[in-house]
Amino acid sequence: MNRSANIYGFMRRILVTNDDGHFSPGIHAIAEALRVLGVVTIVAPQVEASAVGHALTLRRPLRLERIADHVYSVDGTPTDCVNIAIDEVLDGPPDLVVSGINKGLNIGDDVTYSGTVAGALEGALLGYPAMALSLQSRRGDWDFGPAASIGASLAGALLERPLAPRTFLNVNVPVGVIHGLRTTVQAKRNHITKVDQRLDPRQRPYFWIEEAEDSWEANDLSDHRAIQDGWVSITPLQPDLTDHASLADVEALALRLASRAGR
Numbered sequence: 001m002n003r004s005a006n007i008y009g010f011m012r013r014i015l016v017t018n019d020d021g022h023f024s025p026g027i028h029a030i031a032e033a034l035r036v037l038g039v040v041t042i043v044a045p046q047v048e049a050s051a052v053g054h055a056l057t058l059r060r061p062l063r064l065e066r067i068a069d070h071v072y073s074v075d076g077t078p079t080d081c082v083n084i085a086i087d088e089v090l091d092g093p094p095d096l097v098v099s100g101i102n103k104g105l106n107i108g109d110d111v112t113y114s115g116t117v118a119g120a121l122e123g124a125l126l127g128y129p130a131m132a133l134s135l136q137s138r139r140g141d142w143d144f145g146p147a148a149s150i151g152a153s154l155a156g157a158l159l160e161r162p163l164a165p166r167t168f169l170n171v172n173v174p175v176g177v178i179h180g181l182r183t184t185v186q187a188k189r190n191h192i193t194k195v196d197q198r199l200d201p202r203q204r205p206y207f208w209i210e211e212a213e214d215s216w217e218a219n220d221l222s223d224h225r226a227i228q229d230g231w232v233s234i235t236p237l238q239p240d241l242t243d244h245a246s247l248a249d250v251e252a253l254a255l256r257l258a259s260r261a262g263r
């Protein structure tokens with residue numbers, strides 16, 4: 001049996017997207033590594049869409065362009081790409097959605113900004129196994145090789161045994177010597193953003209949002225710590241942002257308001 005075939009003999013469908021754009025070497029590295037597992041189709045943003053989060057384009061038309069065999073671009077967000085891929089490009093539902101390999105980590109609180117993570121989140125919301133994959137940046141050229149091979153191994157494992165519905169993996173790969181895989185939780189960051197104001201030639205102000213210094217809360221279980229220690233960080237994520245620990249506090253607050261209204 002062909003290695004790309006599943007137990008039923010059909011070829012698996014793997015959708016690959018990202019937020020760096022369809023031309024990014026990171027997306028082609030993971031697509032190539034995934035080819036042993038099935039038919040890989042890239043549907044990715046036409047231009048870089050980093051930090052667009054889970055945005056969905058609803059107020060303008062979207063264009064799909066065929067770039068090459070099994071490579072398409074959409075002039076939208078990673079979330080747009082996943083939807084258009086599944087509705088219009090793939091010849092059936094995907095067995096796996098992979099988003100990446102992103103140029104730069106997506107850890108801790110930053111996952112809420114991440115277009116890479118959102119691509120996998122959308123796959124999970126639509127009911128498919130999904131994984132986001134990001135590589136730590138370093139000086140000099142990017143080497144996507146190790147992240148691609150780790151991503152492909154994890155993809156194979158997910159295809160064999162999917163996680164619970166709506167749960168997806170956020171995988172971050174450090175540069176340098178890799179000690180192994182560590183299961184992690186999201187780190188908390190004391191976020192410091194600097195807004196740089198300048199003047200345009202007509203003396204009107206404009207702004208650049210700068211990522212200023214970060215201080216991360218110490219946590220041995222966190223994704224941030226794993227990367228610092230040279231381990232691949234694997235965090236299971238799910239779309240539910242509910243703070244279950246605060247339900248009782250909010251219930252008490254609602255009761256206080258109700259009793260005041262009743263007075």
Ligand code: MN
Pocket residue numbers: 019020049050051102103116
């Ligand atoms: Mn990116």
